[in-house]
Structures are given as C-alpha cells and as structure tokens.
Amino acid sequence: MTGALVSVDLDRTMIYSRNALGAAFEDAVTCVEIYQDAPLSFMSIDAAESLRSLAVAALVVPTTTRTIEQFQRIALPGAPWRYAITSNGGNILVDGVPDGSWRAGFTGIELHRIQRELSTRADGDWVLKRRTADDLFCYLVVEPTEVPAGFLTEWSQWCAARGWNVSQQGRKIYTMPDVVSKSRAVAEVRARAIEDGMLDAGVRTFAAGDGALDADMLIAADRAIRPRHGELESKNFRFPGLEVTAASGGHAAEEILRWLQAQVGNRVEP
Structure with missing residues (x-):
C-alpha cells in the first residue's frame, strides 16, 4: 500500500520540447518521446530519476490532455502505470487498457454541434489545423499573434452557455465539455485505488x-x-x-x- 496519490500533468510540467526545457541542460537530458522518427520531448536526467523514485513511494498517475495514442508515444520514467x-x-x-465503463459516461456530449459552430467562427489563415481528440473535444492549432481580437x-x-469551456495553451485553443475534467478522473482513480487496496481511505492527494x-x-x-511558466502563470x-x-x-x-x-515522504512516515 502506498502513502499518497500524485497526479502529474505531462507537457510543460514533467516533459518538455528541447527549446522549452532550456539551454542550460546541454546534454544532461533524456528523450522520452519520438515522433515521426525524430526526438520530440525530453526530461532532464535529474527529473527522470526523481520521477522513478516518486513512483516507488506513491501512486503516481500521469494525467494529460493528450489522446490515448499521443500518450502511448511517451516512454515516461517510472512506468508501468497502474492508472493513467x-x-x-x-x-x-x-494497466494501459482504456476503461470502457468510464468512457461510456461521456456518450451524450454534443461534439458535432460544437464543431459545426466552431467551423463558422474560426475561419482564416490564422487556423493552421483542426483536430478532434478521442471523440471527446476539439482544438485548433493557430498562429497565436493572428487570432482575431475578441x-x-x-x-x-x-x-459557457452550453456547458463547454475554452482554453488557449500556446498554439492550441481547446474547446472542452465541462463534464470532461482531470479532477473528476483523478477522484475516480482515487476511489478505485482505495477499493482495490492500493491506497488507504485517508490518503492525501498531490497534483x-x-x-x-x-x-x-x-x-x-x-x-x-x-x-513559474505557462498559462496559469500568465493568469497569476x-x-x-x-x-x-x-x-x-x-x-x-x-x-x-x-x-x-518531500510531501510524500512526510505522509508515509509511521
């Protein structure tokens, strides 16, 4: 039984492009993702070793907006993951297999309606790509400086009036149903891990x-x-x-x- 549940975002929290990682690391990095035969995402060697150690001490749950296919490209240190x-x-x-019962809970979302409306509003050279993710939500890849004012x-x-939310993260503008959220999925994982004996009922969570x-x-x-970077930093x-x-x-x-x-260590002491 582990002493804590830790949910960690991946892109620009745990893993980074070479540019986002920072030049100071030079060669002290490990590649964790190959895409189209080229290295795409990295961690510092120190971060990779720390994540492996954390996964021994706690139930670490990689928690990402990436699709299943995109997530499976990552060789994240600390694997295999009981839950992701x-x-x-x-x-x-x-154990790497999508849970059908959880996914079935989102069959009623009106994705096609959102896509139709978005296609009429987001039209122009500033839109580089349109993508649908696992039939759950959609996003645009844009030129950030050319997104029309307003x-x-x-x-x-x-x-918002229809139960969806919008978020821009760099070159991507996500349109997401409110019912699809990381916190709801983490709560479900916590409940399951308690039920199957991996965690005790009073376990604390970190994110x-x-x-x-x-x-x-x-x-x-x-x-x-x-x-101290990213969208939340820009919003203070x-x-x-x-x-x-x-x-x-x-x-x-x-x-x-x-x-x-440090948090996990504080929680697992007898």
Whole structure:
C-alpha cells in the first residue's frame, strides 16, 4: 500500500520540447518521446530519476490532455502505470487498457454541434489545423499573434452557455465539455485505488500542472504545485495550498518533483 496519490500533468510540467526545457541542460537530458522518427520531448536526467523514485513511494498517475495514442508515444520514467488519465479526464487507462465503463459516461456530449459552430467562427489563415481528440473535444492549432481580437471571449461565452469551456495553451485553443475534467478522473482513480487496496481511505492527494485545464485538478488536491511558466502563470493563478516554483522550464520540473517527494515522504512516515 502506498502513502499518497500524485497526479502529474505531462507537457510543460514533467516533459518538455528541447527549446522549452532550456539551454542550460546541454546534454544532461533524456528523450522520452519520438515522433515521426525524430526526438520530440525530453526530461532532464535529474527529473527522470526523481520521477522513478516518486513512483516507488506513491501512486503516481500521469494525467494529460493528450489522446490515448499521443500518450502511448511517451516512454515516461517510472512506468508501468497502474492508472493513467488521458484526454483531459475523458479516458482512464488501467494497466494501459482504456476503461470502457468510464468512457461510456461521456456518450451524450454534443461534439458535432460544437464543431459545426466552431467551423463558422474560426475561419482564416490564422487556423493552421483542426483536430478532434478521442471523440471527446476539439482544438485548433493557430498562429497565436493572428487570432482575431475578441474571438476567444466571444467563443468562450457561446460555449459557457452550453456547458463547454475554452482554453488557449500556446498554439492550441481547446474547446472542452465541462463534464470532461482531470479532477473528476483523478477522484475516480482515487476511489478505485482505495477499493482495490492500493491506497488507504485517508490518503492525501498531490497534483502538479501548468495549464488552465489543470486548474480544477490542482484545486481538488490536498496540496498542489505549478511551475513559474505557462498559462496559469500568465493568469497569476494562486490559491491557499498551491506552491509556485522559483524556476521555470526544465528546472521547474526538477523543483516540482523534489517538492512532491518531500510531501510524500512526510505522509508515509509511521
């Protein structure tokens, strides 16, 4: 039985592009994702070793907005994972296999209606790609500096009235149903892990993430941490019980993992 549940966002929290990681690391990195025969995502060697150690001491749950296919490209240190959350909470993987009963709970979302409306509003050279993720939500890949003034506000208002939310993270603009959230999926994993004896009923939860789609997961945790970069940093997102790293980039990941190890260590002492 482990002493804590730790849910960790991946992109720009645990793993980074070479540029986002930071030049200071030089060769002290390990590649954790290959895409189209080229290295895509990295961790510092120190962060990778810390994540492996954390996965021994706690139930670590990788929690990502990536699709199942995108998540499965990552060779994340600490694997194999008893539980992982993908698609922003729309899918729970149990020993690598998608749980059909959890996914079936989202069959009523009106994705096609959202896609039709979005196609009329998001039209122009500023839209580079349109994507649908696991038939749960959609996102645009855009030129951030060319997004029309007022688009995000107007689109967010239209979606909010219909139970959806909008979030921009770098070059991606996500349109997500409110019922698909990381916090709901983490709560489900916690309940299952208690039921199957991996965790005791009083277990505390810790979380880490950098984007607006991580906010609900951070708030729901007993303690949480975010890096000093990303969408939440730009929004000056803070609340009691949230730590913010001193560092940004790859050094933030190392700091996050040291903090998580300290929290878990404090909880597993007899």
